[in-house]
Amino acid sequence: MSEAPNTGDEELVVLARGGDLDAFNRLVDRYQGSVYSLCVRLLGNREAAEDAAQEAFLSAYRALDRFHGGSFRSWVLRIAANEAKDELRRRRRKDGATSLEAIFDRQESPVEIPDPSEGAEVIVERHDFGRALEIALGDLPFEQRQAVLLVDVYEFAYEEVARLTNASVGTVKSRIHRGRERLRQAMIARPELFEGLVRPEE
């Protein structure tokens, strides 16, 4: 590898544009965790997420000329979000699923989350708010899940999500509000999870 380990993203992008595939693969190494995490949370299926993540990096490589600076991570995450959506459509058509929610694979959890059938006791024992939140996120409708993930987990601006999803800012806001409310309803069903986390607001 010709470039130094701490080479900046923009420099790697310049090298990759010149045909240096190794430079681009350095970027892949840096962000594949973020990209795969987003895909698996959006798709709820490891295999589909792997396909989407791979396609995202390939699309990013081919679209490097359209990268005009800023955060390479945000840029590649936007591409990944689109690829995840396309992957859902492909699988829906291929599998003939009647609903895209059916593709959300419950047998194969996106992360090591406890099986909901284990019951509240197990979750209480683990006392893992984050894992319960992963389950609740997976239960959201796709559009709400996508909006909440991009804004609350990946810190996208509403306007970015609106452009990405071809929706108005108002629609994105509405999806986020409804998504958060559904998450809250799911989480307050297990009040013990909130212990120590919620302090009454002044």
Add this chain to the structure above:
Amino acid sequence: MEIRSWLSPRHRQRNRLHAYIEGALEGAERTQFEAAMARDPALAREVGELRAIRLAARELPEIEAPRSFRLTAAMVAAPARQAPAPRRAPVALRLAQGAAALSVFALAVTFVAGAVDNERAADTAASGESASLAVEDATTKQAPAAAAASGGATNSTAATAEGRPPVATSVPSPFAPTLPPYSPTSSVSGQGVTATAETPATAVASPTPRAPATGPGEAVTAMPTPVPPLTGGGDAATVPGTPSTSAYGTRDGGVTGGATITQSAPAGADKDGPGTMRLAQAGLAAVAVLAIGATIVLSLRRRREP
């Protein structure tokens, strides 16, 4: 964050709540919201729960990729995979949208046609007044009853709806193109008071004996050959055995007695009566409601899918 003033108070409050947990609420709105939280413990708790969820979401751990996604020369050289084409709306949804649009349009047409019809009838009645084509004084004193009784000649609905005395007019009617000439013996009776119509233009006697008919609340007596009365307040009032009563004597809920008052009314509108129009409107409204409902349900179902 600007909270739009045209939103309902509930929506504004929701927007403030989410803007607050995002740290985007500023200035007076932030102060007001904090005051509202201080007054409302449930709101304060909700804010705390949403904030905890948002913080936890930000701290969700990255999921380790199960393999490397590094690109190879072969991958880069391969043709790009085509993104799936945008989905077209399902046939059912397109059908529902089409039916909704058509039925709403047809419903609008019926309302416009009805309004135009009523306006034309009112205009006709008004012009009849100005032309002094009314029955004589004795008759006009009983004008409401007389006009109602001579429903075929006057659009009694329009006339009475506007609060002026319905006045029989002599505008040539397509329904009565061959009325017989004036007969001084004809008479119009309303609510039991009989008046002799002597104005040729307004009251034209039928040469044949007619069956006096009783509309809703009115009595029409045919002179000089009374025959058993007929009760018929509806559009299809007919006089058995008295064919001379004819179509123009029974339209629009009115009944022609001894005097047949001619007046034009839109051929299509009154022929079947306003009841038919209302029935059609009710049917169209039902179809529209069903089609719009189906469109909403199908659209919502589709929106759940990317």
